[in-house]
Amino acid sequence: MVPMNNSDVPQPTKKFTRQKSPQGLHKKVIAALLRPRNWKPPGNRKFFLDSYEVGELCYTAEQIFMHEQTVLQLKAPIKVFGDLHGQFGDLMRLFDEYGFPSTAGDITYIDYLFLGDYVDRGQHSLETITLLLALKIEYPENVHLIRGNHEAADINALFGFRLECIERMGENDGIWAWTRFNQLFNYLPLAALIENKIICMHGGIGRSISTVEQIEKIERPITMDAGSLVLMDLLWSDPTENDSIEGLRPNARGPGLVTFGPDRVTEFCKRNKLQLIIRAHECVMDGFERFAQGQLITLFSATNYCGTANNAGAILVVGRGLVIVPKLIHPLPPPILSPENSPEHSGDDAWMQELNIQRPPTPTRGRPQPDFDRSSLAYI
């Protein structure tokens, strides 16, 4: 199967509007994507931004990130989000149920912090990352993004982001945009301190991190292969399997990675005068999970991981006085109409089920034949 190259029909007027939009590009993105109640996966998979716009968005966001500290200094009240992994629908639901970052929402009263892993695995990594970048540009003091292990080229080349860029923007534009995003990711801050009492990072403290200063000293932009142990630990390490396993153990994710026990958490918090570590990186059934007698919380915001885990997604609302309140969304039940999803329909629906089976199948949503074939099918 040969992918069609992305040859745009020339639009002489497009240059005109584009020249007007550099100031307003992020506003255009927010207007298009920040629809907590109404967002539906687009019928046409072609992404609504082209590579120029991606470049502009990345540039503007990059300027902001490069002037931020590696460890952000934040204040309560603030909402913290875990892994999203391209599940844009879940982001919309969290915004819809618990408030969204806009003057029409609650951004005037509360800040937002995202712990990384915006891309890969899900269907809408592009929407997720571009909306978050646009929000960062619009509210640079109130919306904060830190880096996850999937914000690295070697990982998101494999786990779907690169494929999504190619599928939805064409091979040339897609690879360019993917590369541009990854350059941007090298500038992302790596951790955040809330009121100097709660530290947030994507992975954990691993074996090499004993002080916050060590993280502050890391200079950006930084790539994952720069050899920084602190960076690897920060973005990849996990707590041990349960509170009874102390010290450091090897982490099965890969060589050189570790899991750290509750004793390490206690020591780190004591030495740095912290109350709590909030991190993400692992899927947990209730969307959030405690470790080390509550000194560490794992947060995960994507529901129904891989379509099978049936896990809830959660955010943490950190109030004034640093009271932590988790807020959950549960995985959506499947759409009622498809006969293949109603095996347990009760008796009184059985007559409907028969009709449903005889009806021609509902056309699949969001996946008509794209202009660019899915590049993995090139194998076949």
Added chain:
Amino acid sequence: MEPPKEQQNTPEKSISDAPATISSAFPPSGCCTNCGGPTISEAPPPLASFPEMSPPPNYRPIRAPAINLPHNSQAIILSPVPHAEQVPVVSPPYHFQSPVKRIHSPDDIRRFHESASCKNFLGFVVSLSESIRGFKISDPCHISPTVAAIVSILETLLQWIDEIPPAQQSARYGNVSVRSWHERLRERGESLILEFLPEEFKESVIEIVPYFFDSFGNSSRIDYGTGHETNFAAWLYCLARMGIVKEEDYHGLVARVFVKYLELMRKLQMVYCLEPAGSHGVWGLDDYHFLPFIFGSSQLIDHKYMKPKSIHNDDILENFSSEYMYLSCIAFVKKVKKGLFAEHSPLLDDISGVPNWKKVNSGLLKMYRVEVLEKVPIMQHFLFGWLIKWEE
């Protein structure tokens, strides 16, 4: 860094070299009848307002090449389909050794791919695929005592699941009881294998048992993925290297041993809620498995009436899953995932549009080579000893 007008470092040029914004459909010069302006817009000027934009990264990440990716569509289409290879049988003196991990970087992957070990291992997988071409699972096949012994070992492992019920636990995704199952495997696995190994090969346990132990997922992370499945294939490959299983056994290896392995893994996945290890989400073939799709598509080659699109027919899935691995995999996916098939498994859905199973099978073999055997996050865990050599 400029938006794409030219090729970057990709080795093969893509189909059209035309800059993205100029269409050759328009006359080379012309004026708009409406406004008199030019009918062709020039390529937008380089983004002069962003002089500090960093050049494309020229570093090489540790785990995989980020720029010169093999994932260029032309390269994939033109790459050869892996072919079957005979497995050379070792002869004494034997030098079995405890296998170790060797792959840490993309360079290592490249070396591995140029090595005879890799080609032969892949050739073995292809041979297995060809051995079951056109056969139903229940079709009679030659079953040697060794094959029967392996099946009964897997049956034992299945029984352990019944003996080790999942723990009542509140939160965690993966059920911790699977760790007890793994413990039992470590305690008793070696002796189970020793039972069917011929006398002259009993020493090989030091080398082959680690592959076996790593075939059922990871006990600390409570997960399972295509890397673990590859370990199981590697274990079978080691047996072939020793001549304990021969070419006439390949059909039985797939139709009896691998089918039983799949049954065991399905049960482990369901009972203990194993996490998909390194899943690619909607961008991958399947969260857990790859080989049953290869073998399964081979089974259906030249089938009289079942085509790739038949997977959408629920009647066919229901009635033929027990005979055809591909169908049982699709049925499993439909059972455990919620929502429309095209949404949670778009790649499988796209494959159902391919005209025949032969194309599906050869495409999946190519894909296996690249998506599994060439990926550092998977192969960094692969073990090398004397049977599967790491070449210096």
